[in-house]
Amino acid sequence: MTSRIHTFRIASLAWPILIGQLALIANGVIDTAMVSRFSAMDLAALALGVSIYVSVFVGLSGVLQALLPTIGQLYGARRFGDIGREVKQGLWLAFFLSCIGCLVLLFSPVFLSFAQASPELAEKATLYLRIEALALPATLGFRVYAALNTAISRPKMVMAIQIGALLLKIPLNAWFIFGGFGLPAFGGPGCAIATSLIAWLMLLTGWMLVRGAPIYRELRVFGSGFVAPQWKAQRSLLKLGIPMGLSYFIEVTAFTLMAIFIARLGAVAVAGHQITANVGTVLYMLPLSLANATGTLVAQAIGARDWQTAKKISRAGIRLSAILSVLIGVAVWFAREQIIRAYTPDEVIIASALPLFLFIAFYQLFDSLQVTTAFVLRAYKVAVIPTVIYAVALWGIGLGGGYVLGLDPFGVSPAWLHGAAGFWLGNSASLGLVAFFLIWYLRVVQRRVVQRRVVS
Incomplete structure (x- = not known):
């Protein structure tokens, strides 16, 4: 193939990934813009909470990025049946990483003490992080779905789910931050409630598509029985x-x-x-x-x-x-x-x-x-x-x-x-x-x- 064809293939695969990434960034922008209209204290708590959550999430999701080259090489070798086993090991890894991340977020007051924040600020930031702990397993599980789709050159569905999540973010944020329909105003932690609900919806949507869409059938992610975590596969991903x-x-x-x-x-x-x-x-x-x-x-x-x-x-x-x-x-x-x-x-x-x-x-x-x-x-x-x-x-x-x-x-x-x-x-x-x-x-x-x- 000529260099021009390779460039075209890269661009064709990159643009849905780019839009999906921008949708993720837009979620953070929406959180900041809406909480800033609630109170300065809640905005400060959001900033403090996000700084800790992002550090945890980026590190853990980075480990799951090992699935990209692993599945990509299997796909290039046309070993489609092995992809399903690797995806299941990736889901187990996401579960184990979630346990570690949730412990860090649940015990966030230990880390917040280094910030020497006021008691009210620390309390709001702690609540934000503990609610985000509920979202972490779903978020990491969706990263496995995203890695699978990117590795087999099908990132458009990931993009569509991320755009749909962004459209849900504004009304759910407004409801949980400012209250209404029988719910009190949660302020900054309301962002975390909205994020958690959306994260689980994204996870369920993604894996329902993998279960039902014909394009995934030959990968044998579903229908191949229960697979326990295997140390050899886990070690290879962790390495x-x-x-x-x-x-x-x-x-x-x-x-x-x-x-x-x-x-x-x-x-x-x-x-x-x-x-x-x-x-x-x-x-x-x-x-x-x-x-x-x-x-x-x-x-x-x-x-x-x-x-x-x-x-x-x-x-x-x-x-x-x-x-x-x-x-x-x-x-x-x-x-x-x-x-x-x-x-x-x-x-x-x-x-x-x-x-x-x-x-x-x-x-x-x-x-x-x-x-x-x-x-x-x-x-x-x-x-x-x-x-x-x-x-x-x-x-x-x-x-x-x-x-x-x-x-x-x-x-x-x-x-x-x-x-x-x-x-x-x-x-x-x-x-x-x-x-x-x-x-x-x-x-x-x-x-x-x-x-x-x-x-x-």
């Missing part, structure tokens, strides 16, 4: 999934710790950083979707033992992601003031955020390169070395360098990098290093695959 989950955790905490350090500089600096980070998160969904699609198609090619096609797809995906990121970076740079004004009319905050958009404009390239390459490596079932690269670069160089440049404890940083700009430069440089070393390591992995093929 790949734990470093993947850690890499997600490292990425999330790198941004979280950035915000904590920048908070020392005052409310204006934090506000400018938050706007920039929010824009960056939305923009990240495009390369993340392309990475998912590229990794899936590479895994399928590997399963078919078509090593040359796997290499061509990886190059096409990385190239497409890089080109689009450059175009987006240029567009963001020229529209930076309009984007910031859509967030706030405050001239002081606008002045704080404007310099940071320089980094948003060019770090998109590094971010797109690293995430697409990381997903390709996962398609080859390689995750440990990339996780080490993430830890050293993002925590060591990104946060460490950002601390030195932004807070200037040694008096060596130039004045224009003092504050949030220093942290953003450190983060951008670390992503550039991650991208460089991951691309280098991918070439090493692909060369080894070719050498093993020649020897065999």
